[in-house]
Amino acid sequence: MPEMTYRDALNLALKEEMRRDPSVVTWGEDVALYEGSFKVTRGLLAEFGEERVKDTPISENTIVGVAIGAAMGGLRPVAELMTVNFALLAMDQLVNHMAKISSMFGGQVHLPMVVRTPGGGGSQLAAQHSQSLETYFMHCPGIRVAVPATPADAKGLLKSAIRDNNPVVFLEHELLYNSKGEVPEDPEFLVPLGRAEVKRPGSDVTIVAYSRMTVLALQAAAELEKEQISCEVVDLRTLSPLDDATFIASVQKTGRAVVVEECWRTAGLGAEIAFRIHAGCFDTLRAPVQRVSGLDVPMPYSRKLERLCIPQVETIAAAVRELLSKKY
Amino acid sequence: MESTLRAILPDAALLKMYEQMVLSREFEEACAEQYTKGHITGFLHLYSGQEAVAVGATTALHRDDYILSAYREHAQAIIRGAEPRRVMAELFGKATGICKGKGGSMHLFDPALSFMGGYAIVGGQLPIAAGVAFAAKFRREERIAACFFGDGAVNQGTFHEALNWARLWELPVLYVCENNFYGIGTEVHRASALADIHKRTCGYDIPSARVDGMDVLAVFEQVKWAAEWVREQSRPYLVEAMTYRFRGHSMADPGKYRSAAEVELWKARDPIPNFARRLLAEGIASEAELAAILEKARATVAEAVKYAEESPWPEDDEVWKDIYV
Ligand SMILES: Cc1ncc(C[n+]2csc(CCOP(=O)(O)OP(=O)(O)O)c2C)c(N)n1
Numbered sequence: 001m002p003e004m005t006y007r008d009a010l011n012l013a014l015k016e017e018m019r020r021d022p023s024v025v026t027w028g029e030d031v032a033l034y035e036g037s038f039k040v041t042r043g044l045l046a047e048f049g050e051e052r053v054k055d056t057p058i059s060e061n062t063i064v065g066v067a068i069g070a071a072m073g074g075l076r077p078v079a080e081l082m083t084v085n086f087a088l089l090a091m092d093q094l095v096n097h098m099a100k101i102s103s104m105f106g107g108q109v110h111l112p113m114v115v116r117t118p119g120g121g122g123s124q125l126a127a128q129h130s131q132s133l134e135t136y137f138m139h140c141p142g143i144r145v146a147v148p149a150t151p152a153d154a155k156g157l158l159k160s161a162i163r164d165n166n167p168v169v170f171l172e173h174e175l176l177y178n179s180k181g182e183v184p185e186d187p188e189f190l191v192p193l194g195r196a197e198v199k200r201p202g203s204d205v206t207i208v209a210y211s212r213m214t215v216l217a218l219q220a221a222a223e224l225e226k227e228q229i230s231c232e233v234v235d236l237r238t239l240s241p242l243d244d245a246t247f248i249a250s251v252q253k254t255g256r257a258v259v260v261e262e263c264w265r266t267a268g269l270g271a272e273i274a275f276r277i278h279a280g281c282f283d284t285l286r287a288p289v290q291r292v293s294g295l296d297v298p299m300p301y302s303r304k305l306e307r308l309c310i311p312q313v314e315t316i317a318a319a320v321r322e323l324l325s326k327k328y
Numbered sequence: 329m330e331s332t333l334r335a336i337l338p339d340a341a342l343l344k345m346y347e348q349m350v351l352s353r354e355f356e357e358a359c360a361e362q363y364t365k366g367h368i369t370g371f372l373h374l375y376s377g378q379e380a381v382a383v384g385a386t387t388a389l390h391r392d393d394y395i396l397s398a399y400r401e402h403a404q405a406i407i408r409g410a411e412p413r414r415v416m417a418e419l420f421g422k423a424t425g426i427c428k429g430k431g432g433s434m435h436l437f438d439p440a441l442s443f444m445g446g447y448a449i450v451g452g453q454l455p456i457a458a459g460v461a462f463a464a465k466f467r468r469e470e471r472i473a474a475c476f477f478g479d480g481a482v483n484q485g486t487f488h489e490a491l492n493w494a495r496l497w498e499l500p501v502l503y504v505c506e507n508n509f510y511g512i513g514t515e516v517h518r519a520s521a522l523a524d525i526h527k528r529t530c531g532y533d534i535p536s537a538r539v540d541g542m543d544v545l546a547v548f549e550q551v552k553w554a555a556e557w558v559r560e561q562s563r564p565y566l567v568e569a570m571t572y573r574f575r576g577h578s579m580a581d582p583g584k585y586r587s588a589a590e591v592e593l594w595k596a597r598d599p600i601p602n603f604a605r606r607l608l609a610e611g612i613a614s615e616a617e618l619a620a621i622l623e624k625a626r627a628t629v630a631e632a633v634k635y636a637e638e639s640p641w642p643e644d645d646e647v648w649k650d651i652y653v
Contacts (some may be wrong), residue, residue: 029510030514033513033518034512034513034514037512055514055521056450057483057519058481058483058511058519059483059485060484061485062485085449086449086450087487089449089484123369124369124370124421124432125371125432125434125448125450126370126430126431126432126434127430127431127435128434128435128447128448128449128452129434129448130372145437150347152568176371192602245444265526297647298651299419300429300430300642300647301370301418301427301429301430301433302421302422302429302430302432302640302641302642303369303421304432304642304644305429305642305647308644308647309647317435327644
């Protein structure tokens, strides 16, 4: 299997799906001529032309709205929002329209569309550009939410998202674009939506994570191994639908769980997962579920402060150690 | 020769404008250097090339008129009177920064200067400017709000909604579009059905004008007239200043979408040497005086960098502060 970056894996997924299906079109700010502000759409305009690869004005709500209409009209649009922070300008089309149309119209129409958008913090971009809004989308029925952590999952999940007949919000992480990993070449390689994966087996504790937090959880697990602590790392891969079965089975085995979320703690997705673990593993849990979260603050710019606000490898490791040290 | 410049402003004011343009340029170029050294991180959008707009417009406003801007706003803040060293400290993320290191390059703010902020969401400041203008009108204050934004922002719903409100509620807000022809890599004609942005106010019954944004006095005169009109009528006005950014969109952008010839053409219209030539030709300043202005700006910027370097980092518990009062 060839090694490639998360960015190139996404790019390959787009190319393969556009080659396979002429109804796949893509648009967004600076995706065509400029080839994407994070270069995920590199080479698309050259290969597929201006009809299928389009630059848009800076009008996020309409980027999504036009994609909804195009999906209703028989296309499979993949709209890019330059970053998830700007998805907030499109919340009306995303939440009031995209998420509702299938059910509101009695299932007479479906929206086979994807909204791709990078997000997350850690690049000193300050409060308006460093948000982790995954919970917002996960909270809303009618939207599928994908959160790949590795290049292979990025490719496989994006391909599944494009082929899916439901609207998918596809959340990429800005700090993962340059990460590398093996990616299957097979153009039929798909990662199903709604299937979590055990990325590392272990026996003492389950760390449930997603997107960049999975990468950090794996690093923490490697650290903890040196202390004879065996962590099982479950990567959610999609947040909606949420694959309870995989993380519940894992926690039933290990008896302990730490949920790692980059988003704000209050009403964050970690609370939902912790609840499901408590409900599903009450009989086998040996300790209350722990959470490692982003701090409940608007992200400060200063690098020193920013670091405190986002879960780090050492904060994850510390949470695991604490969980294991307590006698309940 | 009859002086055309002196007919507009006294010598001291003209020299001050020159000083401010030079200081802005020196500041921005120093930022580029500090970014390359890794002292400034995140997104860094520089203003080099556009100085005539902020200097001309700010000079035309009253001291207590509000100013709001986007994320390319270092120069706007400094020209309004923000201390360069506190702006630089902000860009370094230090505790002594103008927003305690929490805002960074894209979010400068100083209420004492009526500088009501740099905003990183394209178009976000347009309704806020209307609101600030509403408050001024409501409180029977004489001040107006001047709102800077780019050509890219006019395609955001906020542009249309805010202009409509400003006219409907008769708000004293002056919208200044800095048309530098690009929103990141997308040229204005490829993003706007009507690329003559000043004409887009017709739909809201708002008068507007276009001005050469590379000519600091042209901007000054146009904004002066428009600002007084806004103040007297209590109604919005829009000025479209045609300008150019000499660098890429941000430090991360090599700017390959623009031809070298295009960039050179605009650099030949650099507002700073052009204004210098006029000052010299009309005997308002000597070569030596202009050189001294440059020296002084360099010293100010060097001192700002040193201050930022030597300033302390914020304390850890700062992350919990300032969120609620
Ligand atoms: C709502 C929103 N969408 C997209 C972006 C990303 N973005 C940052 S700057 C920019 C271009 C804006 O161009 P323009 O308004 O012309 O201002 P200029 O950079 O030329 O000063 C874009 C698309 C953003 N910050 N906010």
